[in-house]
Amino acid sequence: MAKIPLIIDCDPGHDDAIALMLAASASDLFDIKAVTTVGGAQSVDKTYYNARRVLAAIGLDVPVARGAAQPMVRKALGGTEIVHGQSGLDGPALPEPEGEPCPLTAFELLCQVLEEVEEPVTICPTGPMTNMGILLAVRPDLKKKIKQFSIMGGGFYMGNWTAAAEFNILADPEAAKILFDSGIPIIMSGLDVTHKAYVTREENEVLRQNGNRCSVLAAELIDYFSRYHYEVEKLPGCTLHDPCAVAYLLAPEIFSGKPCHVEIDVDGTYTLGKTVVDWFGHTGKEKNVLVLYDVNRPAFVKLLTEQLARLR
Numbered sequence: 001m002a003k004i005p006l007i008i009d010c011d012p013g014h015d016d017a018i019a020l021m022l023a024a025s026a027s028d029l030f031d032i033k034a035v036t037t038v039g040g041a042q043s044v045d046k047t048y049y050n051a052r053r054v055l056a057a058i059g060l061d062v063p064v065a066r067g068a069a070q071p072m073v074r075k076a077l078g079g080t081e082i083v084h085g086q087s088g089l090d091g092p093a094l095p096e097p098e099g100e101p102c103p104l105t106a107f108e109l110l111c112q113v114l115e116e117v118e119e120p121v122t123i124c125p126t127g128p129m130t131n132m133g134i135l136l137a138v139r140p141d142l143k144k145k146i147k148q149f150s151i152m153g154g155g156f157y158m159g160n161w162t163a164a165a166e167f168n169i170l171a172d173p174e175a176a177k178i179l180f181d182s183g184i185p186i187i188m189s190g191l192d193v194t195h196k197a198y199v200t201r202e203e204n205e206v207l208r209q210n211g212n213r214c215s216v217l218a219a220e221l222i223d224y225f226s227r228y229h230y231e232v233e234k235l236p237g238c239t240l241h242d243p244c245a246v247a248y249l250l251a252p253e254i255f256s257g258k259p260c261h262v263e264i265d266v267d268g269t270y271t272l273g274k275t276v277v278d279w280f281g282h283t284g285k286e287k288n289v290l291v292l293y294d295v296n297r298p299a300f301v302k303l304l305t306e307q308l309a310r311l312r
């Protein structure tokens with residue numbers, strides 16, 4: 001079977017790092033063409049460095065490019081240290097990046113990959129969608145080379161950075177709007193589903209006991225990341241937002257979703273950055289997004305634990 005050509009656009013970020021590991025673990029399914037980085041969980045200098053360190057830990061040799069430092073229109077949100085620490089990836093020790101930095105910007109690398117491929121590519125944005133907004137605005141001719149977006153962002157019932165908005169969308173709502181309005185199929189792993197994709201302390205110990213370097217690293221990332229979920233959000237486990245966007249591609253049967261029309265609020269007083277989901281079809285507009293709302297949690301944890309055991 002032909003592999004799925006994949007690009008991951010991320011802001012590592014603890015759960016981004018685990019999403020990268022999950023994608024790399026499925027080398028039989030994915031042909032990872034590139035990793036691009038964006039400012040979000042920390043500055044783009046830090047997320048770029050973090051992505052390169054994570055790929056060094058995994059032993060994944062694909063081009064990694066530095067993307068947008070600032071949102072398309074607004075100022076960066078900031079304040080993410082409470083979740084990801086000063087480095088954006090506080091907690092575990094990571095190796096230094098391997099190889100030379102990519103001479104291309106994320107925009108240039110995205111264009112290069114999309115121009116070269118024959119088979120349309122799946123893109124997983126797991127951070128603010130600035131790189132995607134720029135790509136789609138500047139090179140709409142390349143839309144035909146994008147099969148689908150499997151994103152982590154948004155939420156139907158809740159926000160996590162304001163009462164209404166999820167961080168990745170709020171961080172650059174104008175870019176998210178370009179992506180959501182693009183006409184390209186979108187699978188949305190929003191907070192409705194990602195808050196159900198959590199790992200308990202006991203399950204994290206099982207992951208650690210896999211014993212391989214990457215499983216231990218993932219467990220250590222979860223040790224740090226879970227503090228925010230337990231102490232601030234009072235959730236029952238470590239919420240693995242970004243891995244959902246990859247896990248859906250690996251095992252869509254463990255997720256439940258509904259096609260809906262979704263708009264991004266770019267000027268609301270109280271709802272800026274909200275993904276407005278037309279669940280009941282009031283607008284009659286095209287169902288542009290598969291909104292994931294549930295996951296078989298034991299199957300998700302099993303998938304993660306088994307897949308990460310395949311890494312070094």
Ligand code: RIB
Pocket residue numbers: 013014015016040041083126127152160166167168241242
């Ligand atoms: O709201 C969850 C998102 O913000 C995830 O992408 C996570 O990495 C965090 O920074």
Ligand code: CA
Pocket residue numbers: 010011012013015016041126127242
């Ligand atoms: Ca992220």
